[in-house]
Amino acid sequence: MPPIARRSIARKATVAGTGLHTGATTEATFLPAPAGRGIVFRRTDLAGKPEVPARLTEVEAVERRTAVGRGDATIHTVEHLLAAVAAHEIDDLTIDLTGPEPPILDGSVQPYFEALAKAGPTEVGGEPAVLSVQAPFTVTEGESSYVVAPAKGFRLTVAIEWPHPLIGHQAGSYEVTPEGFAAELARARTFGFTSEVAQLQAKGLIKGASAATAIVLDERGIANGVTLRWADEFVRHKAADIVGDLALTGARIRAHIVATRPSHSGNIALAWALARAGKRTGGGEPAMDISRIMDYLPHRYPFLLVDRIIEVEGRQRIVGIKNVTINEPFFQGHFPGHPIMPGVLIIEAMAQVGGMLLMSHFEGQNVDDKVVYFMSLDNVKFRRPVVPGDQIRFELDMVQFRGKTCRMKGAGYVDGQVVAEAEMMAMVVDR
Numbered sequence: 001m002p003p004i005a006r007r008s009i010a011r012k013a014t015v016a017g018t019g020l021h022t023g024a025t026t027e028a029t030f031l032p033a034p035a036g037r038g039i040v041f042r043r044t045d046l047a048g049k050p051e052v053p054a055r056l057t058e059v060e061a062v063e064r065r066t067a068v069g070r071g072d073a074t075i076h077t078v079e080h081l082l083a084a085v086a087a088h089e090i091d092d093l094t095i096d097l098t099g100p101e102p103p104i105l106d107g108s109v110q111p112y113f114e115a116l117a118k119a120g121p122t123e124v125g126g127e128p129a130v131l132s133v134q135a136p137f138t139v140t141e142g143e144s145s146y147v148v149a150p151a152k153g154f155r156l157t158v159a160i161e162w163p164h165p166l167i168g169h170q171a172g173s174y175e176v177t178p179e180g181f182a183a184e185l186a187r188a189r190t191f192g193f194t195s196e197v198a199q200l201q202a203k204g205l206i207k208g209a210s211a212a213t214a215i216v217l218d219e220r221g222i223a224n225g226v227t228l229r230w231a232d233e234f235v236r237h238k239a240a241d242i243v244g245d246l247a248l249t250g251a252r253i254r255a256h257i258v259a260t261r262p263s264h265s266g267n268i269a270l271a272w273a274l275a276r277a278g279k280r281t282g283g284g285e286p287a288m289d290i291s292r293i294m295d296y297l298p299h300r301y302p303f304l305l306v307d308r309i310i311e312v313e314g315r316q317r318i319v320g321i322k323n324v325t326i327n328e329p330f331f332q333g334h335f336p337g338h339p340i341m342p343g344v345l346i347i348e349a350m351a352q353v354g355g356m357l358l359m360s361h362f363e364g365q366n367v368d369d370k371v372v373y374f375m376s377l378d379n380v381k382f383r384r385p386v387v388p389g390d391q392i393r394f395e396l397d398m399v400q401f402r403g404k405t406c407r408m409k410g411a412g413y414v415d416g417q418v419v420a421e422a423e424m425m426a427m428v429v430d431r
């Protein structure tokens with residue numbers, strides 16, 4: 001098979017309209033991005049234009065839609081837009097938004113899919129991240145269940161059940177390729193029931209719903225006069241939603257997924273299971289990106305001090321990066337007018353990289369309930385100060401590993417010069 005390249009778009013494209021849940025008018029603009037950027041939202045209406053990567057670690061809400069966010073920069077209902085991105089097999093893209101929610105448009109993925117088709121999906125080099133599975137596994141979340149099996153491509157088999165005369169039991173199986181998605185799933189619209197309108201409105205949702213944005217059903221049939229595009233449009237839309245939610249893995253999927261009664265919370269649980277159990281190849285550097293690191297380390301802001309792992313050699317050696325910026329919270333007080341990184345935090349960052357090396361010994365096992373404790377530090381030396389703008393490269397070697405305890409030797413470098421070194425002992429304990 002010829003090697004596949006990462007894809008972005010050749011030129012920008014814009015769609016505009018009203019958000020389904022927030023009711024806010026928003027423009028979404030797709031912009032070309034260089035290889036390796038990934039899919040990144042940018043809220044251009046907020047100060048500093050904060051960026052939110054379309055990644056699982058950023059998921060904030062899964063009720064009736066999937067929302068991602070960082071701080072005040074929340075983006076609601078990303079699934080239809082992301083389904084179009086994933087269906088076109090686009091790996092690198094910036095999405096500028098002038099508001100909190102991409103427009104719902106006609107309730108389907110089609111307007112986004114068409115806009116991206118016109119923007120000219122194009123190869124940008126580099127190797128795309130691909131998630132494949134080696135052995136079947138299942139995921140259950142509430143009423144939703146999924147069976148994941150190895151496959152060469154991405155196939156979705158979906159079944160839904162609704163006690164409604166137009167739905168009942170619907171099932172379908174779809175090949176998720178740009179052509180397959182365009183023909184079978186892109187035009188399927190979202191749907192809702194008149195009976196739940198009041199309840200959803202009370203929760204502050206569906207403020208932007210209107211006759212043109214969804215199929216609305218009452219007890220007997222269609223309440224808002226739209227004509228179905230397929231008799232089984234409902235299950236097709238649920239399949240499209242899964243494609244969008246799985247885009248948050250940041251990888252192309254190679255698996256056959258059989259979904260029963262899928263929901264957004266179920267799809268996100270499925271995406272996490274795929275990210276953990278699946279085999280990730282490509283994506284170039286990093287060997288482990290920040291979302292993978294956050295799978296292994298319990299540390300969070302302001303105490304997650306590893307940005308990426310760039311090399312893992314067996315279970316013997318690991319190389320990780322910490323980018324030090326003036327925005328580090330500790331620079332506010334250490335010291336005003338003379339910012340230098342506290343030495344103990346350099347050692348903490350080194351220890352976190354070491355924790356990743358130790359955790360690699362549990363690869364393939366569930367590490368959710370495991371945490372690394374450091375037991376001793378020896379021969380700690382600080383060679384030179386670390387200041388804003390420095391990138392520290394930590395290199396650690398496993399000296400000894402017995403049972404759950406290990407001894408590692410590490411050093412941190414800035415521009416090839418040693419800034420700190422230490423020997424450390426650590427153990428893995430159950431939380």
Ligand SMILES: [Zn+2]
Pocket residue numbers: 079080190237241
């Ligand atoms: Zn949807």
